[in-house]
Amino acid sequence: xxRLEKVTKVYAGSDEPAVADVSFEVxxxxxxxxxxxxxxxxxxxxxxxxxxxEPSGGKIFVDGQNVLYQDPVELRRNIGYVIQQIGLFPHMxxxxxxxxxxxxxxxxxxxxxxxxxxxxxxxxxxxxTFRDRYPRELSGGQQQRVGVARALAADPPVMxxxxxxxxxxxxxxxxxxxxxxxxxxxxxxxxxxxTHDIDEAIKMGTRICLLQVGGRVEQYGSPDEILSxxxxxxxxxxxxxxxGLKRLSLMRVEQVMDSQAVRVTGADITDDVAATLQERGRxxxxxxxxxxxxxxxxxxxxxxxxxxxxxxxxxxxxxAETEPEATVKDVFSEMLTTGLAVLPVLGEERRFLGVxxxxxxxxxxxxxxx
Numbered sequence: 001x002x003r004l005e006k007v008t009k010v011y012a013g014s015d016e017p018a019v020a021d022v023s024f025e026v027x028x029x030x031x032x033x034x035x036x037x038x039x040x041x042x043x044x045x046x047x048x049x050x051x052x053x054e055p056s057g058g059k060i061f062v063d064g065q066n067v068l069y070q071d072p073v074e075l076r077r078n079i080g081y082v083i084q085q086i087g088l089f090p091h092m093x094x095x096x097x098x099x100x101x102x103x104x105x106x107x108x109x110x111x112x113x114x115x116x117x118x119x120x121x122x123x124x125x126x127x128x129t130f131r132d133r134y135p136r137e138l139s140g141g142q143q144q145r146v147g148v149a150r151a152l153a154a155d156p157p158v159m160x161x162x163x164x165x166x167x168x169x170x171x172x173x174x175x176x177x178x179x180x181x182x183x184x185x186x187x188x189x190x191x192x193x194x195t196h197d198i199d200e201a202i203k204m205g206t207r208i209c210l211l212q213v214g215g216r217v218e219q220y221g222s223p224d225e226i227l228s229x230x231x232x233x234x235x236x237x238x239x240x241x242x243x244g245l246k247r248l249s250l251m252r253v254e255q256v257m258d259s260q261a262v263r264v265t266g267a268d269i270t271d272d273v274a275a276t277l278q279e280r281g282r283x284x285x286x287x288x289x290x291x292x293x294x295x296x297x298x299x300x301x302x303x304x305x306x307x308x309x310x311x312x313x314x315x316x317x318x319x320a321e322t323e324p325e326a327t328v329k330d331v332f333s334e335m336l337t338t339g340l341a342v343l344p345v346l347g348e349e350r351r352f353l354g355v356x357x358x359x360x361x362x363x364x365x366x367x368x369x370x
Contacts, residue, residue, distance in 0.1 A: 001026055001027060001028040001029075001062065001063055001157065001158060001190035002025065002026040002032070002049065002060075002061070002062055002158060002190060002192060003024075003025045003026075003059075003060070003061040004022050004023055004024055004025075004045075004049075004058065004059075004060055004061075005023050005058055005059040005060075005061075006021045006022070006023055006057065006058040006059070007019060007021070007022045007023070007045070007048060007055050007057070007058035007059070007060060008020055008021055008022075008055065008056050008057040008058050008215075009041065009044055009045075009048060009053060009055055009056050009215070010056045016214060017041075017056075017214060017215055018041045018044050018214075018215050019041040019044050019045050019048070019215030020041075020214055020215045020216050021058070021216070022041075022045055022058070022211075022215060022216075022217055023058075023217070024207075024209055024217065024220045026190055026191075026192060026207065027190070028157075028188075028190050029188040029189070029190060030190060030191075030206040030207060031184065031190075031191040031192075031193055031204060031205050031206050031207070032191070032192050032193065032205060032206070032207045032208070032209055033193045033194075033195060033200075033201040033204055033205035033207070033208050033209070034046060034192065034193070034194045034195075034209050034211065035194075035195055035196065035197075035198060035201045035208060035209070035210055035211070036210055036211035036212060036213075036218075036238070037212075037213055037238070038196075039213045039214075040211035040212055040213050040214070040215060041211055041214070041215030042194045042211055043162055043194055044215070045211070045215065046160050046162055046192055046194050047160075047162075048060060049062065049067065049079070049158075049160055049192060050067070050072075050075060050076050050079045050081060050160060051067060051068075051072040051075060051076070052076075055068070062075075062079070062157075062158055063157055063158070077101055077104060077105060077154065078154070078156050078157075078158075079156050079158045079159070079160060080151030080152055080154075080156040080158065080159035080160065080189070081151055081159070081160050081161075081162075082147050082148055082151045082159065082160070082161045082162070082164045083147075083161075083162045083163070083164065084162060084163040084164060084165075084166045084167050085167065086135075086143050086144055086146075086147040087147065088135040088143055088146060088147065088150075089135075090134065090135050090136060091134075092134075093131070093132050093133065093134060094120070094125075094130050094131055094132070094133050094134070094135070094138070094146055095113075095116050095131045095132060097135070097146060097150055098115075098116045098119055098120065098146060098149045098150045098153055099112045099115075099116055099153065100150060100153070101150070101153050101154045102115060102153050102154055105154060115153060116131065116149075116153075117131070119149040119152055119153060120146075120149060122149070122152075122183065122186075123145040123146075123148055123149050123179070123183065124145065124179060125142065125145055125146070125149075130142070130146075139172075140167065140168050140169075140172065141168055141172040141175070141176060144164065144165065144168060144176060145176070145179075147164070148164070148180065148183075152187070152189075156189070157189065157190060158189065158190050158191070158192075159189045159190070159191045159192075160191075160192050161191060161192070161193045161194065162194045163194055163195055163196070164193075165177060165200070166195070166196070166197075174326075174330070177200065177203060177204060177325075178323045178325040178326055179325075180204070181203075181204070181325040182323075182324075182325050182348070193205065198238065198239055198240065198246070199246065199249060199329075201223070202223045202227070202246055202249045202250065203249050203327055205223055206222065206223075207220065207221065207222060207223075208220070208221065208222070208223055208226050210226065210235055210238060212234060218231060218232065218234055218235050219231040219232075219235045223249075223250055224247065224250055226239060227239060227243045227244075227246055227247050227250075228243075228247070230243070245329070246329070248327065248328045248329035248332065249327040249328075249329045249330075250327075251327065251328040252324065252325060252326070252327060252328070253322055253323065253324050253325070253326045253327070253328065253330075253331055253345055253356050254324035254325070254345070254353075255328075256328060256356060256360050256361050257324065257345045257353065257354040257355060257356050257360075258354050258355050258356075258357055258360060259353060259354035260354070261282070261284075261286055261352075261354050261355045262276060262277060262280060262282050262284070262285040262286065263285070263286055263288055263292075263352070264276075264285045264286070264287055264288070264298070264311055265287065265288065265289075265290075265311065266287055266289070266295060266310065266311050266312030266315070267310060267311070267312070268310070268311045269308060269309065269310065269311070270298070270302075270303040270304075270306050270307060270308065270309045270310075270311060270314055271303075271307050271308055273285050273298060273303045273311060274300060274303040274304050274307075277300045277303065278300070282300070283299060283300050283301075284297050284298070284299050284300070284342065284355075285297065285298045285299075285300075285303070285311075286344060286352055286355070287311055287312065287315045288352050291349070291351065292351045292352050293349065293350050293351055293352065294318065294321070294344055294346060294350060294352045295312070295315065295317075296312075296315035296316055296317045296318065297315060297316060297317075297318055297344070298311055298314055298315045298316070302314055302316075318343075318344050319338060319340070320334055320338045320340055320343055321343060321344050321345070321346050322334060322343045322344070322345055322346070322356055323345065323346060323347070324345055324347055324353060328361055331343060331356050331361065332358075332361065335358055341357065341358045341359070342355050342356070342357050342358070343355065343356045
């Protein structure tokens with residue numbers, strides 16, 4: 001979907017290239033993360049794809065078409081673009097911000113309204129609540145979601161993302177990363193993504209392009225290839241001595257979670273729950289509402305200690321939780337912080353999917369699976 005052939009950029013007044021003979025391909029539906037030290041040309045490379053920066057040499061193809069022969073304005077209307085500063089228009093409502101490109105393309109108002117509502121819902125923002133608000137009324141994380149929705153408005157096959165989560169606090173950043181991974185499963189866009197954070201690159205990318213100062217490609221490959229077989233000393237030093245630990249970021253919670261956890265309702269009786277747990281050899285039951293949303297949990301010990309009692313009067317609330325898109329490294333960190341050996345896994349609309357157990361994660365690591 002994206003192909004660079006010996007792409008070079010030399011800025012006026014400079015003897016050294018900012019980007020030198022960069023060549024790689026990004027297959028359709030994959031995410032390529034550009035990473036490297038300051039001055040390595042990762043943002044310059046990204047901007048040459050939609051010609052916000054004009055290449056000095058080489059060829060760039062998007063969906064088989066050489067972008068250098070296309071009208072740059074028309075090209076940009078067909079490529080989604082998300083930046084760290086978000087760039088929402090402050091005087092325009094959220095609806096009008098998301099509708100920017102469809103308006104330029106001449107869509108009718110009814111089609112635009114439908115698309116805006118669809119995208120706001122997709123990025124987890126209720127259209128009725130947020131459509132008519134202004135950017136100043138939103139948090140940084142909410143603004144970033146609107147930025148993603150705007151980039152998706154005309155359904156472009158390609159998205160360019162320049163440190164899209166870089167200016168957000170760590171908790172919101174992790175949540176947005178997980179939300180975007182969940183969204184990418186549905187939309188399957190081809191993405192080029194710039195970051196300076198190796199952990200983010202490993203988490204978000206299906207491929208990583210590691211650049212050296214001067215815009216030279218030092219290694220291009222999957223996150224696992226770069227972590228397990230660094231091409232040279234520079235790559236090994238950049239990814240860090242703990243690259244073995246970083247490989248835990250390649251494993252998602254959904255790969256190791258126990259989806260057969262015992263589920264009960266608040267109206268159930270503790271005696272029955274204790275019998276079920278005993279029969280199935282489990283220590284904990286998870287209490288769900290009628291929509292499978294988590295309400296709390298009940299241990300076997302607590303169920304036995306409080307016989308003939310409704311579960312919702314004996315249960316406790318979970319102090320922590322995780323998501324299926326979270327990495328095993330994230331979960332280990334959470335478990336170390338909270339002292340918990342089990343975390344509930346919640347999906348969209350906080351629906352209970354199962355649990356992550358420390359012993360399962362350890363067994364998975366020992367087996368050498370990914």
